[in-house]
Amino acid sequence: xxxxxxxxxxxxWHNVAKTYGSRPVWQHLAGEIQSGEVLVISGPNGSGKSTLxxxxxxxxxxxxxTIEYIRGAQPLTPRAMRPQxxxxxPEMMMYRELTALENLQFVAAARGLGCSTAALLEQLxxxxxxxxxxxxxxxxxxxxxxxxxxxxxLVHQPTVLLLDEPTAMFDEAGRALVDTIxxxxxxxxxxxxxxxxxxxxxxxxFVLKVxxxxx
Amino acid sequence: xxxDRPASQPSRALWSAxxxxxRKDVRIELRTRYALNSMLLFAVTTAVMVSFRLGPLGxxxxxxxxxxxxxxxxxxxxxxxxxxxxxTFVREEETRTVALRRLGGAAQEVDxxxxxxxxxxxxxxxxxxxxxxDCCFG
Numbered sequence: 001x002x003x004x005x006x007x008x009x010x011x012x013w014h015n016v017a018k019t020y021g022s023r024p025v026w027q028h029l030a031g032e033i034q035s036g037e038v039l040v041i042s043g044p045n046g047s048g049k050s051t052l053x054x055x056x057x058x059x060x061x062x063x064x065x066t067i068e069y070i071r072g073a074q075p076l077t078p079r080a081m082r083p084q085x086x087x088x089x090p091e092m093m094m095y096r097e098l099t100a101l102e103n104l105q106f107v108a109a110a111r112g113l114g115c116s117t118a119a120l121l122e123q124l125x126x127x128x129x130x131x132x133x134x135x136x137x138x139x140x141x142x143x144x145x146x147x148x149x150x151x152x153x154l155v156h157q158p159t160v161l162l163l164d165e166p167t168a169m170f171d172e173a174g175r176a177l178v179d180t181i182x183x184x185x186x187x188x189x190x191x192x193x194x195x196x197x198x199x200x201x202x203x204x205x206f207v208l209k210v211x212x213x214x215x
Numbered sequence: 216x217x218x219d220r221p222a223s224q225p226s227r228a229l230w231s232a233x234x235x236x237x238r239k240d241v242r243i244e245l246r247t248r249y250a251l252n253s254m255l256l257f258a259v260t261t262a263v264m265v266s267f268r269l270g271p272l273g274x275x276x277x278x279x280x281x282x283x284x285x286x287x288x289x290x291x292x293x294x295x296x297x298x299x300x301x302x303t304f305v306r307e308e309e310t311r312t313v314a315l316r317r318l319g320g321a322a323q324e325v326d327x328x329x330x331x332x333x334x335x336x337x338x339x340x341x342x343x344x345x346x347x348x349d350c351c352f353g
Binding site for chain 1: 228231232234235236238239242243246247310311312314315316317
């Protein structure tokens with residue numbers, strides 16, 4: 001389903017493999033999802049879930065194989081795709097010296113969005129940070145930091161939302177927030193989660209199991 | 216809040232992103248003062264070392280001596296600026312904020328200074344053979 005009226009976006013990956021040095025993470029991965037669908041990547045620790053998510057986000061390249069975003073019949077270049085991706089990941093950190101609002105203002109400006117302060121405050125309120133927007137991020141708890149990551153990832157209304165351990169620091173209210181976000185994202189584009197949490201597996205239309213456990 | 220950016224305005228997006236990065240860096244620097252302090256220390260040290268060589272009365276007012284001092288001043292300014300610039304990039308790596316910026320649309324070009332002139336002229340940045348911007352999203 002796509003409310004924007006544009007042709008549906010598809011993510012197609014073919015014969016994808018990733019190797020670090022001589023150690024293969026996984027190989028021969030292939031599949032496809034499209035707008036409105038949710039893919040869950042699952043596997044034990046060290047199996048390369050986050051790596052695959054980073055490949056889908058374009059932050060890394062596969063050693064072998066291709067990963068393509070296609071709208072209609074038209075393949076999209078990585079450069080055209082990058083502004084359409086939103087990422088929430090443990091390794092993605094914010095500027096701790098800045099406030100939540102300043103972080104969001106920076107990301108919005110760097111993405112070339114002309115967002116008003118009121119709109120950004122509304123975005124922060126939507127993830128449950130109302131009233132704490134002028135505090136330095138260094139004073140935030142883990143759960144608040146994760147909420148801010150969601151605000152940063154959603155500020156440009158991405159058509160591709162990538163979530164790595166989406167509720168790792170969340171309480172039940174935070175889990176409900178993610179549920180709401182994923183439901184909304186189904187209207188806007190595609191969602192990919194990397195997780196091992198059994199409750200989060202239920203969010204996916206498809207589950208991709210990768211790799212083997214750490215030895 | 217749309218994510219559609221007109222392809223015909225690359226330079227505007229670039230300058231907007233560059234301005235956002237600069238404003239963010241200045242704001243952080245004014246709160247931490249790491250680079251400012253090291254640049255100040257470098258400037259003071261350079262001035263003291265030069266004054267040791269020239270003595271308390273300085274140099275004569277002939278044009279060659281004044282030119283030498285002007286060159287020294289620019290050298291000191293350049294190295295102080297480089298000192299501060301490198302700290303900015305190192306801090307981004309150490310605090311793991313790079314990914315936040317790499318996914319930040321036009322901000323990517325701001326990190327690749329050699330690509331800027333082509334983008335400002337309205338052209339695409341030069342394609343890199345290995346690991347460049349067109350090979351992956353990063």
